[in-house]
Amino acid sequence: MVSLLEIVIPVEATGLFSYAWLMIAIPLVVSAILLLGGKATDAWGHWLGVLGALGSFVVTAVLWIQMLGAPVDQRAVHVPMFDWISVGSLDLKAALLVDQLSILFALLVTGVGSLIFIYSVGYMAHDPNRRRFFAFLNLFIVAMLTLVLADNYALLFVGWEGVGLASYLLIGFWQERHSAALAAKKAFVVNRIGDLGLLLAMFTMVALFGSVNFTEVNQAASSAGSGWLTALGLFLLLAACGKSAQVPLQSWLLDAMEGPTPVSALIHAATMVTAGVYLVVRSHSIYELTAAASLAVCIVGVVTLLAGAWIGSTKDDIKKVLAGSTMSQIGYMMLAAGIGPAGGAFAIFHLFTHGFFKANMFLGAGSVMHAMNDDTDMRHFGALRKVMPWTFITFAIGYLAIIGIPPFAGFYSKDHIVVAAWERGWYFGVLAIVGAGITAFYMTRLMMMTFFGTKRWADGVHPHESPKIMVGPLVVLSIGAAVLGMILNNSIQHWLAPPTGGHPHDAALWEIPWQGWVTLLVVLVGVAIGYLMYRGEISFEQPHTTNPIVYIGRNDLLADKFNDAVFVRGGGKAAAGVAAVDDLLVDGGVRSTATLATSLGGALGKLENGYTRSYGLTMVIGVVVVGAVLILGRLA
């Protein structure tokens, strides 16, 4: 149970913190200039776009340093902006909450974001719409920062929808491709289902607590009935599932890879898809009070981490392997977030390190694609290690980080989650360890097929190392992927303790618990299997398979077929049924009223025969009737 003392009341903003809105305002202005300026900004628009992200990063970093210097109870800062909605008893103010959790997220968004922006300058160099691309990226940064810095669910929802819009615009950036347009639409529609969850959660909060403010909801949470809290937890989980591509709303993420690769790195790996984890961690005081909802979060996390790994193991498209891997890693984060205060900080820790190593690998994949004429099929790669040394080394660091080899970042963050999952229930621990093994397998497969083995390049492809402007960000991100785990291993628990309600216990850098050793062993087995299976010849074409496991994995766990059969066709039938009822009852009623009016009119029309005498007679009869009624009324 949460005692009131543990809920942090943010202090009012003073000094530099009152300028926190600049974090959002800078990219917003840049985005507006790029969108409104049109072709006039084509020549320098991309650099302005980079400046937008960098400027926001500088503001964030300054505030972070300021926060580091503040005492612990002064670190959560409330930054009022303006009165937003004031209706009846609901008084909603647009305000920012800059605390340990949101500043960490803002650092990730703007820091990794800036690196990806710089990379994109090179990656999108030959695209005629590069300016529009940077405008949308800045729009994304605006929305994402609104999401994480909001101090209430309503403003968070604005950011939530904003990132959905930016994601839609960027997945469909190459709108001339039919598949990209479809993928964008799919992402948008699936996200709407999650949004429904967030809306329902907000309605419930207003009904229960009369407020959607984080602090007020946290304070009031314990006063609500357990049934309502469970409903609230499940609504928020639905929202998180939609945004974070968790089962059962995972089907959009693989298609989202239609977007340009920097978009996949920034939005569909490092930041936006982790918003669901942020939402769950932010609402931890609700989940702590409802065992059922937090168990549901854990189950969703475990199922997704295995489902993502399954998909990742069977795909030949390098970006889709990474997308499956993203799903899987976010599954780990959800699992940790569902465990409660003990896991919340680790969820964010893994989210942070994942932001680095996954962005690193996605950009590396982009670099490979750049060299291979935008081919994404790993069966057409092979032996790229010598041709693209920088891409290979940085990618390899990301690889070691994600499979969790010490001392790389993923080892520490995943290790904590495995231990926490084990303490929650041994079955969760076992499944998390199995997931780590499969992760090692498919990442080894990816490495073997892309960088090792024999050349299987298509005709006319001459791979080359990417330009410096693309390699630079890769190097920075891989350094992050290498060292961040060691740096943050202990400190992040203490840093995140107030916002996540956790109780930090010291974690030594070189002391590995037994679960860690088991994980490491399983990972090595996964690596060995991956190596043995893919060291030989790999066919240029994808071989036909009768293995149901491979078949299901290649077809995204049949999610599209399921959705099509149940929701599209089932929904179509339901709609047809409703339409038939509507036609019979509602339209039938309307039509018979109309028929009645016409036939009555036709009958009365016959009285209009044009003869004055008959009109006169009608009047006389009318007068006689009225007179009779009046007189009889008197008598009665």
Next chain:
Amino acid sequence: MSPNAYVVLSAILFSIGLLGFLIRRNVLIAFMSVELMLNSANLAMVAFSYANGTLLGQVGAFFVMVVAACEVVIGLAIIMIIFKTRRSASVDDQNQLKH
């Protein structure tokens, strides 16, 4: 004085006017029948006014006369124009306004 005779006379005049309006085809006769009904009503009003000892009915009769005068002017003008254009004074010929 009892108003009975006047009221009976008024009723007789009204009935004649009504029947004339309903039966006769000539526009002018029909028009005169309407006037007859108006004046029979006037007579009834004046009779009741006298019986009640107030002037309201007599004032009302004056109003009716004024309105009737106006109506006659407009009505006769319309009849004149219709006769000019259609060369007919029969009510039954003016039956274009129908469903």
